[in-house]
Amino acid sequence: MSLSDIGRVPILRLGDTLVTGLLSELDDTSAMALAEELTARIAEDGARGVLIDISRVQVIDSFVARALMELSTMAQLLGARVIVAGMSPSVAVTLVELGIDLSGVETALDAERGMAALGWSQTSAPPRTRAADGKAA
């Protein structure tokens, strides 16, 4: 994967929410490019919420942390709420030891909880299970 491809992560729109996920490697240019693209999309799509799944990200150093903080601040200025979801425990430990408190960045344990915080919930219908399918037949 070349450097220029790494930052090209798809940004999906679900209603008034934008959803994106970072890949395992994030270089400086991609981090800044993503912040710019997301802020542009917030304005274009009138998004009120942004979910960034980082469950695959293995390293967050001070530069990437700063990019996430700036992105959150920019999004807030545009009236959108950013939730960074799925940080791995080892990344969380390392960020604290590095001395970064990610102040201003809202987080969630996983993407599902992040979406719930943004007002998305599962439908009231219970999830289908094999047993339920069997009974329905």
Next chain:
Amino acid sequence: MADSADGPAECQVRTEEDLLTARHAVRAATQRLGFSLVDQTRIVTAASELARNAFVHGGGGVLRIEVLRRGGGRGLRLTVRDDGPGIDDLDGALTDGFTTGGGLGHGLGGARRLMHEFDVYSTPGEGTTVTAVRWTDR
């Protein structure tokens, strides 16, 4: 493990792409040594901070990765050397919030906290060398 896999490795840190290559090399070394996932992340993150310092402030440099042995434990030593302007205010540079670049100012001091041993040698005008070690058994 083959002896050759244990020998020192060097990565150039001249471009932004080199930063990723350097991180991969450090990650692979931590995995070969059997570091825990949290330790792997600590060491790779420290390497990322030091390599970026060399790239941004030192105009490029070299990262050396060495395997150390002592008693029953093993260690990984990172040495990042650049030929840049050096650091005028070393105490300041190790203090959180001090930055002359675009970061958060946690790079050097943060990297020190992530590792067990940490030394900085810098001569104004002649560059900077940072060595950092983390052991498996401490």
